[in-house]
Amino acid sequence: MKRLLCILFLFLLESCSSVKLASDWKNPDIDLYVPSKVFIVGLTTHDEARMLFEKQLQEALTERNLEAFKSINFLTSDFSTKKQSKQQLDAVEKKLLEDGFDTILFSKIIRVEEKVTYKKSQYNGGEASQNFKEDFITSQNFLFNTDYYKEYKIYHLEATLYCICPTKERELLWKGYIEVSDKKAIDKTIDRYVKLILLKLENQQLIPSKTSK
16 A cells, blocks of 8 residues: 555656656666665756755655765765766775765766747737738747747756675666756755655665655
8 A cells, every 4th residue: 555655646746747757677686675875976067956956865865764975075076077987986986885885876967958838829810921021020029039938958867776785886776767847946846856766766665765664
């Protein structure tokens, strides 16, 4: 019943939100996974978005009795703004293992789409323009009047959960592809994004629920 309610809430969250799950995948070799200490990484040059994302996930995972830490407080300030080599990432992973981390929750943007939505129609109910100039002027007004349309972006994001067990090399546990529209305020969008990730991970039995002890 609890899992059914989780699926229903997930459906309601996606159906009325600017955040939608496109697809997801779970490692078929993993039935149940219980992380102990989670490292949260939001890979973006948008500092406010990264801070909000990592902070909300940290708080949510803490409510599930997990240790969770933000990369923004752990890594150097240029980690998201400069390319990192394999050797640098090996050093980061070694440090994480030394500090007792066993899980990484990683989010990144993989594609951005430019979109236009029209608020009003230029269709005049079937009355044809009398001449080219009239038609062109009407269409031109429609094109350059921002009351008629709104431009926005759709961000295609990938969220992944990795195990960083010493005997395995960053084993992939779960991957989700999520579409995020920028029509809403950034704080509301990130809140819904985080909730969607958490619901999927709970449903896949990769993190405990808030009521678990």
